Amino acid sequence: MTTFDIMLPYYGPVSLMQAAVRSVMTQSDRDWRLTVVDDGREEGVAEWFEALGDKRVRYQRNERNLGVSGNYRKCIGLVEFDRVVLMGTDDIMLPNYLECMRASLAVAPDVAMIQPGVEVIDGLGQPLRTLVDGTKRRIYAPKVDGHRLMGGQELATGLVRGNWLYFPSMCWRADALKAVSFREDLRVTQDLALVMELLLRGEELLVSSTTCFQYRRHAASIxxxxxxxxxxxxxxxxxxxxxxxxxxxxxxxxxxxxxxxxxxxxxxxxxxxxxxxxxxxxxxxxxxxxxxxxxxxxxx
Structure with a gap:
């Protein structure tokens, strides 16, 4: 049975990080391990994790600030299982997230990337409608009922025209992710660059229409x-x-x-x-x- 490595490169408000961690701990599928890599200096964080008392939750703080890409690369280096999620520090996994990932893997066991259905929320956790997300759904994202396997020039062209992926919600095949990792020279396009590199290598993406993740969009994001x-x-x-x-x-x-x-x-x-x-x-x-x-x- 697949154990999911959930990696949380952490920086930002403590309360949002704690909400993200709790959302992992309430998954209906219990076969997971969460690793939080703290790139900040907020007080009381280590003590909070210790009080959780869950052996599936690992926490470590960087000795020096690695920055966004550096912390993501460190997280990838700590992955041990075959499937990995690089979750946003302020996002929320709905209780059915891992259940949805397991159902998707039954459709395409070797796929490199899985993109599930996503709900966008604001800083307070309320549903949010924005021009950017509305355009993603109406114009750029494919219409999927169930599952759809995509790849090659068709997918690459569509993503360049309008990147409709929600990177923190995606589940990855660990060996594929480790083969490309993150570029040091990119901050806001590093996610698209990583996906493109995988597509150029012949990897594919499976899209699921099941909504199981909440992506937080707020003014404080990079x-x-x-x-x-x-x-x-x-x-x-x-x-x-x-x-x-x-x-x-x-x-x-x-x-x-x-x-x-x-x-x-x-x-x-x-x-x-x-x-x-x-x-x-x-x-x-x-x-x-x-x-x-x-x-x-x-x-x-």
Whole structure:
């Protein structure tokens, strides 16, 4: 029977981390192990874990701050079982999450990635509807009833047009994840880069329509803060232009074209432009405008 390694690279509010841990402990499927790697310095955290008294829960604090990518890489290095989840420190597993993963593995035992159904919540845990998530569901995400196996140029192109995955909710085959890991030079696009590398290696994704995970979206997240300043878009542009070249050389011209134009990323930047103008942050406005209206010629 598969034991799931659930890795929680922790940084941020203690209360949200505790809610994430409790959601793992209330899984209907009891065959799991949780490892929390603390990259912060909040007081009382180690004592809280000790008081849990559950041998399936492991906790350790980094001697020095490793940063987001570094802490994720450390978590991957600690994985011992065949299946792993890299859970967000502020997200929630619904009680049926591991049950859903086990049902998905019965459909595709060797699949590298599983994307289940996700509910988006706000900082208070209430259901949240945003333009970004609505667009993901209506335009970019495939329509699935049950399970659907995807891969190759079709999936890669679709994800470049609009990344509809919720990375913290995904379940991975451990050997596939360890083969690619996370890039040190990326912060906000590292999840997409990892998935793309696996697809280029011939791996596949299984999509389940069963909702079993709550993804928290709030203003304090790295992706939100870097988007507000426009800083994330310089990284996105750099990555997409790099991917365009790689995809072209790999024989995926549709993926290369989508990466060159990165339309969804440009449109996302435009939605943030009014807010940047209102705040009067000239650098933010400049970053966003450059990304939204920049030329694609450099990528050709």
């Amino acid at each position: 992706s939100s803060t870097t988007a507000g300043t426009g800083a994330r878009f310089a990284e996105e542009r750099r990555y997409f232009l790099e991917l365009a070249k790689v995809a072209q050389e790999h024989g995926w011209p549709r993926t290369a074209k989508a990466a060159r134009f990165h339309v969804a990323s440009r449109l996302h930047a435009l939605t943030l432009l009014p807010g940047a103008v209102r705040t009067g942050r000239k650098e933010s406005v400049s970053n966003i405008v450059a990304h939204a209206f920049g030329s694609v010629r450099q990528a050709r």
